[in-house]
Structures are given as structure tokens and as C-alpha cells.
Amino acid sequence: MAMLFRAAASASRIFFFAGMGLIAAIFVIVVYDVTMRNAGFTPPYWGVNTVEYALFWIAMLTIPDLVRTRGHVSVEVVLAALAPAARARLSSAVSIFAALLCFFMTWRAGLAFTGAWMSGNYEVRAFDMPEWIIYLPMPISFFLAGLMFLRFPLTGESYHAGPAESSGGL
């Protein structure tokens, strides 16, 4: 069990690094695009839509590691008002519920992925994008995120125990 969680945590980390790579790639693509255009060359036709799909991939790839590091914002008004014991119980219940939700999404996103794979469906923007590529990170990320949620109660920790700065924002 512990090994499974360790492996899932490592995988989450790798997914997160991939997300970092995509953000760097977006920067490079947009700079390349604007430079080409202003230098009078034809910018790549795939630039805009590639960035668009990358944005969705970033949203998916970062899910599990943000669970692991308590990075998804939550409202803790009720939790903060509870006595420590009750707080711990509620926090565990929330984590287990979130894990089940993630596994449910794994199943449904998996169905969408296999459906897209079997049908050979594609999305028509500036180029024909195979739908299975869009769906690909979804089931895997939700599965890892489910494991990361489950890890909190099983190791006696709390998703909500993190320092305040761990919840990001703009």
C-alpha cells in the first residue's frame, strides 16, 4: 500500500513537471509566433490551437500533485470552527469523498478516452486534433489524484492541515 502511494506520488510529481514544461512551451510558442509575425514571416498555423490544448493539459496534469501538496483551494470556515477531533474526522471524510469522486471521474473520463480511441473521432479547429489525445491525461490524472486524496486519511494526515500559503491564488 505504502509503495503504491509512493509510486503515485512520484507519478504525480512527473505529471507536474510535464505541466511546467508545457508552460515554458507556451511562452516559447507565443514569443516565436509574435516575432515571426512582426518580422513579416508566416507564423505557424498550429500555434494558437496548440496553446489552447496545452492549457487543458496543464489543468489536468497538475491535479494530482496539487492534491498531494494541498494546492487546490478550499473554504475552511467550518473546519476552523470545529474542535480538533471533529475537525480531523470531517477532514478525513472530505478526503475520502474527494477520492471517490476522482475515481468516478477516472471511470467516466476513461470511457470518453476509449470511445474517442475506438471511433477515431477528432476535433476540428485549425487542424484535426484526435480526441483521444485531448482526453488522454484526464483519467490518469484523476486516478492519481484519487490516490493522493486517499493517502491523507490512511496516513493520519489532513488535506486541510497545510500552511495557508500552500493554497495558491492570483
Added chain:
Amino acid sequence: MAWLEWFLMLMVPLLVAMALGLPVAFAFIAVNVIGAAALLGFGVGVGQLVSNMTAGVTTYALAPVPLFLLMGSLFFHSGLARRVLDAVDMMIGRVPARLSYVTVATGTLFAALSGSSLANTGMLGTLMVPEMRRRGYKNHMALGPILGSGGLAVIIPPSALAVLLGSLAQIDIGALLLAGLVPGVILAVLYAGVIYVQSRIDPSAAPYYVPEDVPLARRIVVVLREVAPMSIIVAAVVGTILTGTATPTEAAALGTLAVLILAIAYRALSWDSIRKSLDDTTRVTGMTFLLITASSTYSQLLAFSGASSGLVRWATGFDVGALGILLLMLLVLLVLGMLMDQVSMMLITLPVFLPLAMTYGFDPIWFGLLMLLMLEVSFTTPPFGLLLFVMQGVAPPGTSLGTIARAATPYIGCVFLLIALLIAFPQVSEVFR
């Protein structure tokens, strides 16, 4: 089912799940699953839900969000921010409450150079609090200006939050960014006014000291060397949007490029600062984009069930007039802002507010700016105020959330004053149109 039943069915579980501490994005997803199954049947509904989720953030208009964040992170992690602060510190001479003014002036500059108020506040706090403590500044003179000017990053372009609002509300993003410039500077002036009044009321709150005397020639050299080059960053972002050379997305990329080039020029760039900046950016982007992914489908369900249109019809049925509706919306934002983060607030309110704003003929950019100001307020309103938490992280041990929130109160007052000003004189938002 009538619209009210659907509205309650979709809204109540969401608020309960959020209140119980389920991370907001997952609360949206859970309610989406239930709502889609109830509206469309389980197989079809959830299938369409998963499919629609892929459409939530796949829009080019959202690309500036990670880029503005990256730009801000690089600005801080490379140490460029520290240089700006030191230069400003040297500029401001012998005045009472000197360090409070230094904070606001630096914060305003940071706001023009970074798109993230969280990063700004963290940076200002880390840099200014120790020095202010050493000089015997009381909490309201030390923490207040940091919280106030940290939030300026939202209003003064570049602003990731403005991009997000513009994209979600289909407001012209470039115009919304530019519209914040003048009100942002007005706000900074109001902040200086607060400091002046506070230091007159209680001079001992910010003990006077004589700063190191710097000869004029040296000051000029420092400004030319440390601050003037930063205008390249402003030119890359605001300048390119203003002159129409670049879209907001491209301006964000060019701004990031400008920061990189400056950091290299100052020999301040390291692989470590790049990695840290990318790490920060990816965290916040991922968190935000999952929220949008989840909540965009929530808005679709609200619209599909007829709840959105029903609510609008109901709300416009009252005879409170345009101003009444506007104040009501601002009040809702104030209350929500006490409980949740800015992105969630936008996502919950926009599907209802936008049709209302359209019905009453509000100018979209002006309305967007007012919303943005309320989002800034929500950063410092307890119990859930992200900037309060950030402050607590850098303030001296034992500083309570209440103390920090009280320090921010006069600065929130300034924002309300600005909102009143914008309602009375909407042309303030139209300077760059």
C-alpha cells in the same frame, strides 16, 4: 421543475460541499455530476459533462494567465524586485512614516511589473516587515500599506485576474487591462493619504528617524541604473497593448521575455530562479484552470436548467433601478469575498451578473473594473482572505488574523471610495479608450 428548484438543487449542494471543506474545484465537479445526471439522465448527462469539460479552458484568451504569473515570479525570484525596492528606498527622504510611503511606492511599481498580488504581497512583506519592526512601526502602519499596495497588482496592468475576468465575461481584455491604469494610480494616492492621516493622528505608530543621507548625484545614478530599465517591462506589456502591436497574450509573453532579458543583463538569472518561477506559475495556473474547467460546465448546467434566466427575470422584476442592482451585486461580491477565492467568486457570480449587467446596459469594461475592485477587496476580508494568510506567513510570530485584517480596513475604505468615484464619474475608466 421550476427554475427556483433547479437553482436551489444546483446551488445548495455546492455551497454545502464548499463549506464542509471539499476543495472548490471538486465541489463543482461533484455538483456537476449530480446536476447532469438529474437534468439529462446519468449516461448521457455525465458523458456530455466530461466532453464539455475539455472545452472550458481551451481558449487562447486564457493564455496570458500563466504568462503574467510567470513574468511576476521571475521578477521576484531573479531579485529584480529587490533592486527596485532599494532604489525607491533611497529616493524617499525625510518624512514621517517614511517606510509606509516606501511600501506604497514600491508596491505600485511592483504592480506595474507583475501580474500577481499574492507574489507582490509576499515579496513586500518579506522585504519591509523586518525593517519596519526594527524601526518600531506599529502593526497598522507596517502591515496595512503592504496589504493595500499588494492588492494593486490586480488593478494596474499586467493582471492575471483581469485577464481571467475578461475572458470569462467576454470583455475586451486589452481594454480592461488599460482601464485599470488610472484608477490604480488614484488608489495608490489614496493609500498615501491614509498613511498621512494615520501618522498625523498617532506619530508614535511610525517613529521618525533620519535616513542615511544620499547625495543627489548618487540618487540619479541609482534611478537610471535600477529603475529606469524596468520601463522596458512596462513598455513590453502596457505599451504593446496600447499601441496595438500585440494582443494581451502576446504582451504577456513579451513582458516575460523583457523580465528574462533584464535579469540576464543584471546577471541575476539562475536556473534555480527559473525553476522556482515555473513551479509557482504551474501551481497557480493548474489550480485556477481546474476551477474554470469544473465551473464552466456548472454554468452550462445552470443555464440549461433555466435557473440562470429564471433568476435574472426574478431579480429584474424588483424595482430597484440600475444603481440598486449594481449595489446589490457589489454587496454579493463583498459577502462571497469573505468566504472564497477570487476565481470561484467570478465563476459563481458571472453567469447571473452578466445578463443583469446587459439588461441594465452597463458598460462592460466599467462594470468589469468595478468587479475587479471588489475582487481586490476580497483578498483582505476575513475569514477567507488570501493576502491575510500570506501576511500571517511573513508577519512576526503571534500576529493574529484579526490584527492583520484591522490593519487592512482603511485601505479597503479607499477601494470603496474609488468605486464610488467610478460610479459618479465613469469616465475615469475611459482614459485609454
Added chain:
Amino acid sequence: EEAVLRAVTFTPAQAYYAKSFQSFADQVNEKGKGVVRIEVIGGPEVVPPLKLGEAQMNGVADIFNLPAGLYLNLVPEGEVFAGSNHTPMENRANGGFDMVNEVFKEKGNAVLLAHVDGGAPFHIFLTKEPKLDAEGNPDLTGLKIRTAPLYRSFVESLGAVNVVQSPSDVYTSLERGVVDGTGYTVLGFRDFNWDKFTKYRIDPGFFQTDVLISMNKDSWDKLSPEAQAILEEVAISYEKESYEAVKSATEAEDKALRDGGMEIIELKGAAREKYLDDAYTVTWERLKSRDDTHYDALREKFFTEGTN
């Protein structure tokens, strides 16, 4: 008991196509009192446009105001509506409509009721004057043009870079020079205020709008024969009515654009023939490459050679 059909449109309620669909719905509701009623739920705020084909297939709503071009991924044969140089009424009379309807039933789980708002061709609108070569052919090399999937390949074949954007982004893009032009119909062009920036239009137009009124097949099969008959009857008359309406509205808009100072780059003679040939070839070839099963039969019904 009265059957209620929930409808979704691909444009917001205030746009031309949604309004046109609303008048179709009004006519159905009038004629179908007590038998069948259409209730419009909403537009893109309800289902994202690129997901509408899937929504129709799954029966998310019952009846759809949805261009075939938005779900070519599901039914590549949808290309025939835009690629036809006949009127919708001609295609119905010669049996082409029924033929393609069978394909939509099979691949899209959809029953087509009518090809509405037809007859409006697409034009290329530009912010810069296009170059013409020695033979008078337009050369768009180096220009970035906002296109829809429908005419993407054709614009590409003229040398332009195609940019796919939702109509809501186009205003800013034209203003900032991110794109140098956009394809669109004359009808509805001024609604977006794009004419502020685009001062040139290439004529002739090519293709035609491919807006369909269609139903999820399961919802259709559930209807009483009486309700089906009413829908078909109104659909057939509305197909013609909306065609005429589009025609006169297009003429009025064309005049307004010209009066507003838009310069028309009119291709002539062989260049005009080549331009139209290229346009139609690209779209029919794309259909052939995606699925050529019904290609020959459909081409025979929907396209007449040498009548451009």
C-alpha cells in the same frame, strides 16, 4: 398530450440565426397547438458550439439549430450543404436532401428537418488590399485570415495562414492586426462591427451557409405521426421562407457595406472561375478523403458542374 421539444441554438438569442430559428419555432407552436411545442433553452452558454454535434447525438436536447460544419467530425458528409451550388429547395426536390439525411441518421443519430437560412455565400473580408497576380487571381500569401473549419482549406490554398477563433475574439484580433481578415457572410457582418477594420471584400462569395434544423433521432422517433407531419410541413415552408429572407437581408447589408466605404475586389473571367472551382474542389476533396462511400451519389445531387 402535447409533445415538448427542447431546443438549443448555436448562436446567442440576439443573433440572426437564433432569431430565425425562433420564428420557425413560433410557426411550429402555432400550427402544432396541443400536438407539439418547441421550447428554446438557450445557445452557446448551454452547450459549447464545438460540442453540439455530440449533444445532438446523445439527445442532450431534442431539436437543434446547428450548422453541419460544426460537426464534420461526426458526419463528414455535412460538407455537401456548404459545398452545394443549388438552392436548398432544389436539393430537396431532386432527392439529395433525403439521401444525405440517411447518412445523418446513421452517423449523427440525427434527423434533418430543413436546410434553413440558405443561399448566403461566404466572402473573404480583409483589412489590407489583396494582391492580384497577372491573371487577376488573388494571392493571400502572408495574410492571416480567421476562418471557420468549413472554408479553412480553401483559404489555405490561396496562400493565407488560417487562424481559427470564435467570432467573439475577432474584433480585437482585427483591431490589433492579429488577423488581416476574416471569412464571413455579408449578412450579420456589421453586427460584430468588423466593418470598422475590414475595408476590402473579395467577390464572388463561395459556398453557402449550412445551418440545419435537426433533431435527435430518438426524440424524433418518439413523436406521433401527427407531430412529425406538422414539423415536416413547417420545415419545408420555412426552408423557402428563410431562404428568401436571407436573400433580401443580404442585399440590404451589401448596400450598407458599400455605402460604408467597403471596396469590393471583383474577380472576373477565368480568375473568377478558378477561384470558385478551387473553393468547391477543396471542400469536396476533403469530404472524399474523410469518407468517400457516398461521395459520387451526393456530388451528383448537390453540385452541378460549370454553373458557377
